[in-house]
Amino acid sequence: MSIGYVTIGAHDVEAALPFFDSTLGALGWARSEPFPGWAFYGPKDGEPCLGICRPYDGEAPRAGNGIMVAFKAETQDQVKAAHTAALSAGGSDEGGPGFRPPEATSGFYAAYFRDPVGNKYCVYLAS
Numbered sequence: 452m453s454i455g456y457v458t459i460g461a462h463d464v465e466a467a468l469p470f471f472d473s474t475l476g477a478l479g480w481a482r483s484e485p486f487p488g489w490a491f492y493g494p495k496d497g498e499p500c501l502g503i504c505r506p507y508d509g510e511a512p513r514a515g516n517g518i519m520v521a522f523k524a525e526t527q528d529q530v531k532a533a534h535t536a537a538l539s540a541g542g543s544d545e546g547g548p549g550f551r552p553p554e555a556t557s558g559f560y561a562a563y564f565r566d567p568v569g570n571k572y573c574v575y576l577a578s
Contacts, residue, residue, distance in 0.1 A: 456499055457500075459502070460506040461503050461568060467568075471501070478494075512568050520570070524576045534564055544563075545564050549562075559576075559577050560577075560578070
């Protein structure tokens with residue numbers, strides 16, 4: 452079994468698109484809009500993907516406490532580019548690109564940020 456997709460709530464899907472276009476575009480992901488009010492982003496092979504939509508219950512979207520979506524990068528440059536794109540598109544910094552733990556010189560290389568709604572993301576490369 453594997454994850455097929457994850458959805459993230461947005462106040463205004465159209466207004467959220469520039470953030471996700473630039474951030475996920477830095478990872479080589481592309482947007483599709485299969486039906487009105489939804490946008491999906493994914494790699495060329497199609498899975499897994501991230502869906503952006505208004506919450507089904509009609510309530511305002513809220514960031515989950517302790518929930519984070521992590522995207523696997525292919526290079527350190529992709530990690531840096533995605534983090535830079537996220538911040539340039541209105542996201543907030545939760546930890547700049549670098550090895551974790553900070554004193555490491557190899558292994559887990561990651562960056563953390565939040566989207567304008569407050570959802571937390573990681574872009575990482577594990578070696």
